[in-house]
Amino acid sequence: MTDETVADRGSVEIAEDLCKGCGLCLLACPVRVLVLAEHLNSYGYHPARYVGRGCTGCGVCYYACPEPAAITVYRREAAAARA
Numbered sequence: 762m763t764d765e766t767v768a769d770r771g772s773v774e775i776a777e778d779l780c781k782g783c784g785l786c787l788l789a790c791p792v793r794v795l796v797l798a799e800h801l802n803s804y805g806y807h808p809a810r811y812v813g814r815g816c817t818g819c820g821v822c823y824y825a826c827p828e829p830a831a832i833t834v835y836r837r838e839a840a841a842a843r844a
């Protein structure tokens with residue numbers, strides 16, 4: 762599967778200071794669009810970061826994350842939905 766075949770049906774926001782850098786969301790994401798940032802958050806962890814494209818809005822990362830509220834998933838409405 763290439764990036765071109767993955768529609769951006771969603772996006773995620775990571776609350777950096779709530780992230781412990783455990784990497785579970787990276788492993789869980791089926792389309793591998795999460796990475797650990799090179800910088801450290803306020804608590805000395807490398808926070809997860811969304812690469813900025815390719816998210817399907819599936820929500821798997823949200824359920825994989827042990828830190829409540831660290832990840833927010835946004836699902837895009839099908840703006841160009843077929844009527």
Ligand code: SF4
Pocket residue numbers: 771772773789790791792793794795815816817818819820821822823834
């Ligand atoms: S919502 Fe799904 S596709 Fe998007 S970052 Fe999370 S696991 Fe990956």
Ligand code: SF4
Pocket residue numbers: 775779780781782783784785786787808809825826827828831832
């Ligand atoms: S699973 Fe949660 S705590 Fe772990 S790296 Fe991802 S966002 Fe951070």
